[in-house]
């Protein structure tokens with residue numbers, strides 16, 4: 025009701041189609057709804073969510089969403105957004121069995137293994153989990169940059185990839201400054217302090 029109250033043409037405008045500039049790849053966690061986190065309205069974000077905001081090269085769902093967003097909707101930005109306190113990241117750091125999801129979390133365990141030295145130098149487990157959350161986002165942006173869809177887009181136009189982490193307890197977004205130069209595919213990963 026309030027949408028119509030604020031703007032009588034609200035649904036009429038939405039029914040005409042969508043032309044979002046952003047594709048959001050976020051976590052399924054109920055506390056990180058894409059539009060609320062970014063203060064955007066319906067029609068502004070194309071959204072894909074899964075446990076721990078992963079970009080897995082064999083995920084047909086993700087690849088279909090990505091292709092549609094990049095090729096047909098023409099989004100200009102793709103954002104991978106993780107969040108501190110992510111249950112998926114926490115679960116990936118334990119050796120407990122959680123069920124089928126452990127197969128999915130295997131991808132985060134691979135990220136952990138890649139950065140074992142850095143991560144195990146952090147004694148505080150909450151801080152270590154936070155750092156893995158950030159490293160996971162950085163790795164997922166890298167995965168994104170290697171997809172055929174992004175590589176093909178970069179041959180003809182600019183497409184900006186971003187890696188963010190959202191703080192559930194602060195409401196703030198941290199840009200990890202994962203920079204990928206369009207076309208050149210040169211990546212510069214800046215460490216977040």
Ligand SMILES: [Zn+2]
Pocket residue numbers: 051052053075076077107109110111112113
């Ligand atoms: Zn999560």
